[in-house]
Amino acid sequence: MRLLTVLLVILLALLQYRLWFGQHSIADYFRQQEELRTQQASNQELEKRNRLLRADVKDLQQGLEAIEERARNELGLIREDEVFFRLFSQSAASGGQ
Template sequence: MMRLFTVLLLLILGLAQYRLWFGQHSITDYWNKQDELRSQALSNQELEKRNRLLKADVTDLQQGFDAIEERARNELGLIKQDEVFFRLFSQSDNTEKMHDK
């Protein structure tokens, strides 16, 4: 009787070990998921880096457009449609311009 009980316990232990190592949701599945997780984390880091660069490019373009528009207004006197542009000169600016000519 004791021998049968020992064999039965060893059989149950063997089945549990088999499931632990080779069954669904086993240790090997866990290790594979860990590898996938590391790979995905690296991919996410690369994508975050790319997104930061793209965001910086967008910001530069947005600010760059404003800077270009401001320069065109100040240096070239360009205006938008339906806009009136006034340039005011002080008296000292006029006298300096007259002496430069």
């Protein structure tokens, strides 16, 4: 009976060691949970960016207004019948003096 008790205590100790310190331990579980939360946050940011890009692509595919707006803002283009004025402030024109 004593031998059986000693064997069961040793078995329990080995199982406890594996539970707390071995492969697939509780520490690994908590580390993986943290990695999962980090990855989910990253995925949410990427999903948000993808939604914005899809909306941008949809606008560019459907109408000329989005294309015209991009051409004006990013390339500085104007129409033939338009006049472009650029205004400078007084401090910028005098070289900052």
